[in-house]
Amino acid sequence: MMIGRRPTGGSGDSAIPAYRVNVAFTPPRDPSLMTDVIDVLLAHRSVRRFKDDPIPEEDLLRAVRAGQQAATSSNIQGYCAIRVTDPATRAALVPLTGGQAKVAESPLFLAICGDTRRHRLLAARDGGDYQPNLEGFMLAMIDATLFAQNMVIAFESMGYGTCYIGGLREDLPAVHEVLQTPEGVWPFFGLCVGRPAQEPRIRPRLETDAVIFDDHYPADEEILASIDGYDRVMHDWYRDNGIDTPDWSARIRRHFQEKHRTRNAAWYLGAGASFD
Numbered sequence: 001m002m003i004g005r006r007p008t009g010g011s012g013d014s015a016i017p018a019y020r021v022n023v024a025f026t027p028p029r030d031p032s033l034m035t036d037v038i039d040v041l042l043a044h045r046s047v048r049r050f051k052d053d054p055i056p057e058e059d060l061l062r063a064v065r066a067g068q069q070a071a072t073s074s075n076i077q078g079y080c081a082i083r084v085t086d087p088a089t090r091a092a093l094v095p096l097t098g099g100q101a102k103v104a105e106s107p108l109f110l111a112i113c114g115d116t117r118r119h120r121l122l123a124a125r126d127g128g129d130y131q132p133n134l135e136g137f138m139l140a141m142i143d144a145t146l147f148a149q150n151m152v153i154a155f156e157s158m159g160y161g162t163c164y165i166g167g168l169r170e171d172l173p174a175v176h177e178v179l180q181t182p183e184g185v186w187p188f189f190g191l192c193v194g195r196p197a198q199e200p201r202i203r204p205r206l207e208t209d210a211v212i213f214d215d216h217y218p219a220d221e222e223i224l225a226s227i228d229g230y231d232r233v234m235h236d237w238y239r240d241n242g243i244d245t246p247d248w249s250a251r252i253r254r255h256f257q258e259k260h261r262t263r264n265a266a267w268y269l270g271a272g273a274s275f276d
């Protein structure tokens, strides 16, 4: 289904930002308003239970427009989102995403895909070559992620809760059947959106000095030291939130003890990707 095919000339529905053509950047009248963006970012927490309230089309299109305005590698715009509306299709996706009920229950579910289809169609139409390689795959993945994250920020700024669904990569052959993705369109992750029916606490992150370094990468001891402090923070956080789990470092160790989703490289290769 296509959405968003509406007049984009700037008049009409003021809730949906107009498609901008040759418009100069205008700073906000009050530069301190920019801090609101940072407040929205710092208030992020994934939401996994949603109210039933439907999401108005205007809000969706505002978020999509904001998503599209993310930077994109060489302006290739190598992404798309497939909105899954049919309840039966949503239900079919639950077991394919590792049994995540929110995929069926959230008012909005988007499958975020890398999309090189239009690039391939242009090449075919004009009789030119289309050369897939790892770089092309990475461009699509990076572009799709920036598109999605801009949408997340836009939704959260409108008071919605969101949750990414990496579980969409659990069974790509079946997901591909459901979404009918053609060659060159690669499901990367899902996104649930809706009005929150829960208020999860904000999950702390590593200290900033664990992720921003001056001039060169630090010694291993410094990296490990920064993790000790974070383990203590997360230990308290898990306890305060009634989550019975090993410390963060133990969880990470466990996570990478085995390979995950090992059939996916082959699936993406079969769907028109190349990792050369």
Ligand SMILES: Cc1cc2nc3c(=O)[nH]c(=O)nc-3n(C[C@H](O)[C@H](O)[C@H](O)COP(=O)(O)O)c2cc1C
Residues within 6 Å of the ligand: 044, 045, 046, 047, 048, 100, 163, 164, 165, 166, 167, 168, 189, 202, 203
């Ligand atoms: C690419 C990606 C995939 C994710 N997949 C899932 C998922 O399948 N199910 C889920 O409940 N949360 C998923 N999450 C949410 C993360 O678990 C969550 O962002 C992380 O634990 C940090 O918590 P916070 O978002 O509340 O700060 C995903 C997040 C990302 C970025």
